[in-house]
Amino acid sequence: MRLTFMHMLSEKNAAYLHFWKPANFLNGVLSLSLCLCVLSAEMWYWVFLWCLFSSLFVHSAVGLLMCVTLQRHKRGRLITLVLISVGFLASLTGGVITSAAVAGVYRLAGKDMAPLEALVFGVGQTAFTVIISFSRILATL
Numbered sequence: 001m002r003l004t005f006m007h008m009l010s011e012k013n014a015a016y017l018h019f020w021k022p023a024n025f026l027n028g029v030l031s032l033s034l035c036l037c038v039l040s041a042e043m044w045y046w047v048f049l050w051c052l053f054s055s056l057f058v059h060s061a062v063g064l065l066m067c068v069t070l071q072r073h074k075r076g077r078l079i080t081l082v083l084i085s086v087g088f089l090a091s092l093t094g095g096v097i098t099s100a101a102v103a104g105v106y107r108l109a110g111k112d113m114a115p116l117e118a119l120v121f122g123v124g125q126t127a128f129t130v131i132i133s134f135s136r137i138l139a140t141l
Contacts, residue, residue, distance in 0.1 A: 043106050043113045050121070051122040054123045066080040066083065067080050093104075095126075123135070
């Protein structure tokens with residue numbers, strides 16, 4: 001009789017792997033009900049998810065505003081789709097990199113991350129992106 005990987009795990013570890021199913025983990029991160037995070041992959045994922053959803057919220061609101069504003073323009077909908085997709089992909093790329101950097105710093109410092117800290121870092125990344133986008137800092141570089 002061959003044992004599978006799940007048979008070799010204890011009940012506690014099997015329950016932990018069950019928690020890592022995408023639906024359970026996503027619901028736990030977004031509800032802020034998880035315990036402290038120890039692994040750097042978990043920290044990265046938590047911060048990235050908050051960055052993802054806050055960016056999605058901001059880009060959806062801006063996309064709706066662009067659709068309303070450019071409704072009479074000949075190619076307004078196409079311009080809206082292109083600008084929103086490029087902006088969202090750029091913020092996701094930056095979010096992946098900065099989330100990994102935050103998780104790396106926490107791991108090297110030996111700190112655990114609470115769910116509220118992940119929320120602050122993820123939404124903060126989006127807030128800084130919006131602030132830098134509306135300021136003239138990039139034009140001076």
